[in-house]
Amino acid sequence: MILFLRLLFVVVIGSMLCVTSWASMHQSLGAFARSATFRDPWVIATLFDAYWAFITFFAWVAWKEQSLAARVLWFVSIILLGNMAMSAYMLAQLFAVPVVGPLAEVFIRRQPGKVALPAALTVASIVIYLLA
DSSP states (O other), X not given: OHHHHHHHHHHHHHXXXXXXXXXXXXXXXXXXXXXXXXXXXXXXXXXXXXXXXXXXXXXXXXXXXXXXXXXXXXXXXXXXXXXXXXXXXXXXXXXXXXXXXXXXXXXXXXXXXXXXHHHHHHHHHHHHHHHX
């Protein structure tokens, strides 16, 4: 199961990087935010759905990460990068255990809260948003 989940989250992060890059080459994020499409009720509903899912996932991350700095950085990363940050978090968790290890280790193991990965993601997301 761990191998399947690793593959799944590699596909998720890869496909999100591809589709986000493709969309960025066709329309800037600022242009989309100013467009009439952005105010479409289904776009708004989809954004609410996505961001509530991000916050739900973050609640689990906040429980697992014991350092306030890691929690804050993961929150910013997840809110700004969405599924890309969530996939990065899952891949970090899944590669921290052996393929034949118990899956419960991934979901219930609490950790002291490393900040290198969420800090890098936070910086990258802020740079991306400033350039967009």
